[in-house]
Amino acid sequence: MMLGFSFILAFLLHLLLFSVAPMATVLMEEMDISHAQFGFIFSSAMVSLILFRLPWGFLADRVGYLKVARISLLLSTGFAVARAFAPGYLTLVASQFFVGLGMAAVMPCLSLMVKEWSTESPGFSTGVYVSGFAAGNATALGLTPYLLGVMDWRQIFLVYAGFSAAVCGAWLCLAKDSAETTSAIELKDLERLVKDRYVWILLLFLVASMGCYDTLATWMPKVLEMKQYSSALASLLPLGFFVAGPVVGLVSDRIRDRRRVVGLLGLVAAAAMVGINYAPFSILLVCLFLVGFTTTGVTTISLAAPVEHKRLSPVAGSAIGLISSLGNIGPLLMPVLFGFLIDVTGTFHASVFSVAALAGAVFILGSRLSE
Numbered sequence: 339m340m341l342g343f344s345f346i347l348a349f350l351l352h353l354l355l356f357s358v359a360p361m362a363t364v365l366m367e368e369m370d371i372s373h374a375q376f377g378f379i380f381s382s383a384m385v386s387l388i389l390f391r392l393p394w395g396f397l398a399d400r401v402g403y404l405k406v407a408r409i410s411l412l413l414s415t416g417f418a419v420a421r422a423f424a425p426g427y428l429t430l431v432a433s434q435f436f437v438g439l440g441m442a443a444v445m446p447c448l449s450l451m452v453k454e455w456s457t458e459s460p461g462f463s464t465g466v467y468v469s470g471f472a473a474g475n476a477t478a479l480g481l482t483p484y485l486l487g488v489m490d491w492r493q494i495f496l497v498y499a500g501f502s503a504a505v506c507g508a509w510l511c512l513a514k515d516s517a518e519t520t521s522a523i524e525l526k527d528l529e530r531l532v533k534d535r536y537v538w539i540l541l542l543f544l545v546a547s548m549g550c551y552d553t554l555a556t557w558m559p560k561v562l563e564m565k566q567y568s569s570a571l572a573s574l575l576p577l578g579f580f581v582a583g584p585v586v587g588l589v590s591d592r593i594r595d596r597r598r599v600v601g602l603l604g605l606v607a608a609a610a611m612v613g614i615n616y617a618p619f620s621i622l623l624v625c626l627f628l629v630g631f632t633t634t635g636v637t638t639i640s641l642a643a644p645v646e647h648k649r650l651s652p653v654a655g656s657a658i659g660l661i662s663s664l665g666n667i668g669p670l671l672m673p674v675l676f677g678f679l680i681d682v683t684g685t686f687h688a689s690v691f692s693v694a695a696l697a698g699a700v701f702i703l704g705s706r707l708s709e
Contacts, residue, residue, distance in 0.1 A: 339512065339514070340451055340454075340455045340513070340514060341451075341455065341456065341463055341466055343451070343508075343509065343512075343513060344448050344451050344452065344463065344466060344467040344470070345466055345467055345469065345470035345473075346470065346505055346508075347407070347444050347447070347448060347467070347470070347505070348444065348448060348467040348468070348469075348470030348471045348474065349470040349471070349473050349474035349477070350414075350441075350444075350474065350501070350502060350505050351441045351444045351445075351471065351474060352470075352471050352472075352473075352474030352475040352478060353474040353477055353478050353498060353501070354414065354418055354437055354441060354498060354502060355380075355383050355437070355438065355441065355478075356380075356474070356475050356478035356479060357478040357482050357494070357495070357498055358379055358380055358434065359380060359478070359479060359482075360478075360479060360482040360483045360486065361482065361486070361491050361494075362376050364486065364490075364491050365379070365430075365491065368491075369426065369427045369430075371427055375427065378431060379430060379431055379434055380434070382431045382432075382434045382435040382438065383434050383435060383437060383438030383441070384438065384666060384669075384670070385435065385438070386435050386436070386437075386438030386439040386441075386442055387438055387441070387442045387662075387663060387666060388663045388664070388666050389442075389663070390438075390439050390442035390443075390663075391442045391443075391445055391446060391658075391659040391660075391662055391663035392528075392656060392659040392660050392663055393659070394406060394410065394442050394443035394446050394447075394655075394659060395445075395446030395655035395656040395657070395658055395659025395660070396523065396528065396655070396656045396659065397443075398443065398446045398447055398450055398655035398659075399446075399450075399523040399652075399653055399654070399655040399656050400523055402450075403446070403447040403450040403451060403454075403655065404513055406443050406446075406447055407443065407444075407447045407509060407513070408509065408510060409440075409443070410440040410441070410442070410443035410444065410447070411440065411502070411505065411506040411509055411510075412440075412506060413436065413439065413440035414437050414439075414440030414441050414502060414506075415440075415499060415502040415503050415506045417433045417434075417436040417437045417439075417440065418437055418495065418498060418499035418502045419495075419496065419499045419503075420433045420436075421433035421434055421437065421495055421499075422492045422493075422495035422496045422499060423492070442663075445641075445658055445659065445662045446654075446655040446656070446658045446659040446662075447655070448464075448467050448658075449464075449641065449644065449645055449654050449655060449657075449658040450654060450655050452464055452467075452642070452645050453645045453646075453651065453654050457646075458591075459587075459588070459591045460591070460642050460645045460646050461586070461587035461588065461589070461590035461591040461638070461639070461642045462584055462587040462588045462591055463587065463642075464583070464587050464638055464641050464642035464645070465582070465583035465584040465585065465586060465587025465588065465638045465642075466583060466584055466587070467583070468582070468583030468587070468634060468637060468638045468641065469579075469580050469581075469582075469583035469584055471579075472576050472579040472580035472583070472634070473580060475576060475579075476576050476580070482494060485497070523652070523653050523656065527652075527653050527656070528653075528656060531650075531653055531656055531657060531660060532660070534649065534650070536643075536647070536649070536650070537644075537650070537657060537660065537661060539704055540640045540643055540644070540657075540661050541660070541661040541664055541665060542700050542704055543600070543636050543637075543639075543640040543700065543701070543704055544637060544640050544641075544661050544662065544664075544665030544668070545664070545665050545667050545668040545700070546633075546636070546668060546696050546697055546700035546701065546704075547633045547634070547636040547637040547640065547668075547697075547701075548633075548637060548665050548666065548668045548669050549667070549668020549669055549671070549672040549693075549696065550607070550611070550629075550633045550668070550672065550693050550696060550697045551575070551579065551629070551630065551633040551634060551637075552668070552669035552672070552673065553668075553669070553672040553673045553676050553693055554575060554611070554614075554629055554693060555572070555575050555576070556673045556676075557673065557676050557677070557686075557689070558572040558575060558614075558626070559572045560686075561614065561686045561689075561690070564685070564686055565622075567619070567622075571622075571623065571626060572626070574623060574626035574627045574630065575626055575627075575629060575630040576630060577627060577630060578626070578627040578628060578629065578630025578631035578632075578634065579630040579631075579633075579634045581631060582630065582631040582632070582633075582634035582635045582638065583634060583638050585631075585635075586599070586603070586631075586634070586635035586638050586639065587638050587639075587642065590638070590639050590642065596639050596643070597705040597706070598705070599635075599639060600636055600639060600701055600704070600705040601701065601702050601705035601706070603632040603635045603636050603701060604632070604636070604697060604698055604700070604701025604702040604704075604705065605698070605701075605702060606628055606632050607628070607629060607632035607633055607636075607694075607697040607698065607701060608694045608695070608697050608698030608701075608702075610624075610625040610626075610628035610629045610632065611625070611629055611690055611691075611693055611694035611697060612690070612691070612694050613625035614626070614629070614690050615686075615687050615690050615691070632697075633697065636701055640661065641658060641662070644657040644658055644661075672692075672693065672696070675689075675692060676689040676692065676693065677689075679692060
């Protein structure tokens with residue numbers, strides 16, 4: 339049951355955060371805001387994730403993930419309702435920020451759930467909730483445009499807030515705590531965590547994997563249009579995202595030396611990204627799937643590692659909070675570089691090469707340095 343909860347919590351996180359994206363035209367027209375102002379609605383939640391994942395992780399290590407998840411779900415649900423009644427732009431931004439504040443606790447809590455309930459197969463269990471992120475993202479981006487045809491944006495936010503309330507109620511009533519353990523973590527433990535070389539290697543993996551995936555997911559519709567293909571083919575990326583979690587997680591549970599797995603994923607990722615530039619149509623489709631699969635595969639291994647690592651397991655919530663928050667540096671910077679290179683060169687080739695170089699270098703070289 340708790341493994342099912344992990345999938346649902348991950349699904350909810352991306353559903354609430356990404357549901358605003360398809361509302362760009364509607365919100366810009368109704369609130370008379372610019373593209374940059376609309377972008378800040380989404381970015382305000384990203385700021386929350388970066389700022390609060392580590393504090394939530396520290397608290398989850400101290401008092402347990404069940405208590406932290408109760409607070410965070412109540413907080414997220416309350417502000418998910420509030421954003422449906424936002425009278426103007428600033429209040430919508432503020433409510434989105436506080437939705438992100440509550441949802442920032444999800445990632446550290448998921449790692450502690452895996453640590454407690456899946457000691458035999460942490461990789462597979464991590465992959466299950468990673469696939470929940472993909473499902474939530476796909477639902478937010480696919481269902482929201484349809485709902486906009488039958489209701490206004492405020493009603494849609496209320497529908498999603500209702501789902502959040504249902505998840506919150508189920509958690510309060512059904513989540514088990516009989517086996518939960520807490521940690522006597524102190525601030526000095528965070529200092530040691532920050533100085534741990536392995537933590538920084540995992541952080542680099544997430545910067546690259548999240549940065550590469552989010553960048554290509556953002557720009558691939560445009561790249562495909564420039565190649566005179568349908569932008570809908572970009573959906574192969576999240577398909578690879580969804581499949582990668584449980585598959586790579588299961589493989590990583592069977593192959594104890596994950597360095598080989600990460601190195602192989604890095605090699606395939608770089609080749610598939612280069613293939614986006616030059617591969618014929620049939621191979622291009624395979625490349626798109628493999629990009630989503632390989633980058634998410636590295637993300638899955640990186641998130642599973644602290645749960646069973648001897649030094650990091652006692653502070654797994656804080657470790658996940660740290661690497662998953664700073665890991666957002668990749669998604670913040672790489673899409674800008676990708677667009678800049680298109681502006682400078684007039685084509686997408688250099689942009690795709692930059693992402694391939696990041697994936698290949700970090701995954702292959704990092705796998706040689708990791709433990």
